[in-house]
Each structure stands twice: as C-alpha cells, then as structure tokens.
Amino acid sequence: MRLSVSGLGIGCASMALAALTWAWPWMRMPAVTFLSYGMAALGLSVLMRAGQVSFGHAMYALIAGYGTAFTARAFPGADALVALAAGVLCSVVVGTLVAAFVSRYRGIFFGMLNLGISMVFFSLAGKLYTLTGGTDGLRFDRPRLLGMALGRGNFEWSMVLLALLLAALLGWMVQRYFRSSAGQIAIAIRTNETRLEYIGLSARASLIEAYVLSSALVGVGGALLALAQGLVTPESGYWLRSGEYVFIAILGGAGHAIGAFLGAAAFELILLAGSAYFTNIWQIVLGLTLLLVIFFAPSGLVGRFQALRLGGTTEDGKS
Secondary structure, three states: OHHHHHHHHHHHHHHHHHHHHHHOHHHHHHHHHHHHHHHHHHHHHHHHHOOOOOOOOHHHHHHHHHHHHHHHHHOOOOEHHHHHHHHHHHHHHHHHHHHHHHOOOOHHHHHHHHHHHHHHHHHHHHHOHHHHOHHHOEEOOOOEEOOEOOOHHHHHHHHHHHHHHHHHHHHHHHHHHHHOHHHHHHHHHHHHHHHHHHOOOOHHHHHHHHHHHHHHHHHHHHHHHHHHHOEEOHHHHOHHHHHHHHHHHHHHOOOOOHHHHHHHHHHHHHHHHHHHHOOOOHHHHHHHHHHHHHHHOOOHHHHHHHHHHOOOOOOOOOO
C-alpha cells in the first residue's frame, strides 16, 4: 500500500511537470536541468550510502557530455539515444579505471583524490582546444530522436519526457540497490568495515561496484544535459559543479532514492528565486539553506519526511 501511494504520488508529479513544460516552454530547460542534477546527486547518494563523499564527481558529467558530443559530431545520422548511451559508456569506462585506484582510500583522502583527478580532466578539456573547443565548449547539431527530426520546441519537450522516464527508472533501480545485499554491504562499509572483512566480504570490491554505478548515474545526467543544450563546456566538470551535486545530495538526503530529486528541485527553486529576488547575495541564500538543513534536518528532506510520517520529532542523521 505504501509503495502504491508513493508510486501514485511520483506519477502525478511527473505528469504535472510534463503538463507544465508543455504549457510554458520556458520551463523545459530548467526541468531538464533539475532532473539531470537529480540523477547526478543520485550517484553521490550511492557513495554516501557507503560513507564516502566525492568532491570531483562532476568529471563524469563532463566525460559523458563530451562523449555524447563527439558521437553526435562524428556520426551526424546517429540517434540521440545512441549518443546518450555512448556518453554514459565513456563515463563508466573511466569510472571503472578510477575506481580501481581510489577504492583503496577512505574519508577525506577519497574525496580529495576524486577532486584532484577531476581537475586534471577539467584542465585537459580547457587546454585541448582543437579537440574540445576549449573554454568555449563543443557545439553539435540537434540529433534525431527515435529517427525523427524535431524542431527546437518539440525536441526540448521530448528531452523533458526522456529525463522523466530515466529519472523514474534509475530512481527505482537505485532504491532496489539500496534494499539489496549490495546496498546493505555499502552501509557496512560505513559502519564497520573491519567486521565486514572478517566475515569474508570484500569492502573494496563493494566500493568499486558502488563507484561504477555512481559514475554511470552522473554520466546519464551529464549526457542528457548536453543533448538538451546541444553544447558541452569544461565548466560542467568544474569542482564547483561537484560541490553543487554534494549540496543537492545532502539537501535531499541519501536515505531514499527520491531524496536526490527532492534536493535537486529545492536547489533549482532556491537558485531561481535567489537569482530573481536576491541577485547579489544568492550564494548566501544557498549557504543559509545548507546550514538550516544540517542543523534541523541532518538526514535531508527525505529524512525529515520519514520522521514526520513515523511521528518522530528528532533525527539522528543516519540514512
């Protein structure tokens, strides 16, 4: 019953968003952006499940974005879904290689290593002008979608529908992962890794699995945003973007997959309102929001909702 009510609520919210973006075209790109950020934050939530935070995961959005752009430019007749899949594959390949190295480390070392590696990719994207377009980025023509050549308006609305579909599918898959034995092992890495090794389970192998899944989720968000914009720039892999993903994951909470999308929606609303009404101090608004969440809802928005549903008045910050 609880599952059906949750599914009904998510379905209604998705249909409402689709209807709003159809009625008001200006909402289409913000909607795609918030859903893309939500999928990226979902990837961070997978790592936070294991007690690890990456400060450089935006590099996978960068890699997937350029992979998508290269595919669309090299094969002009390629479908948008093929370009998206190629971009995500690129992020997974790099994520697998990086995971083999960073999975040896924990805590601040894990986070800073990811940051250092991401800055290498960011610098390369900005310096290799002939390949990546440098700081101006790489533009590509709007690809066909399911074999159809769409105008700008219809293509953007199709991107909204695709983003909604991917968000629902990936959210369901990640929630299944959280409830699976692999998800429980991830929690054990956070709580007592030594005991996990004593019973014959490899914490490193489990962290590699979580890391590759995380890189794929961030890659989907980066590739989707690149498709919708027809442009990818090095800024999509800058450390500030990684910080935004961490902000969203903390804001939404890692206790449930829906938390990443709640956090992304709240982040976009705060950003839009702050830019409109607090033009010169919108960063302060974001900072105050994060402080309020840490003090009054340490397990994020989803944790607060769960506490209210169960009749609790306090939170312990655990997912």
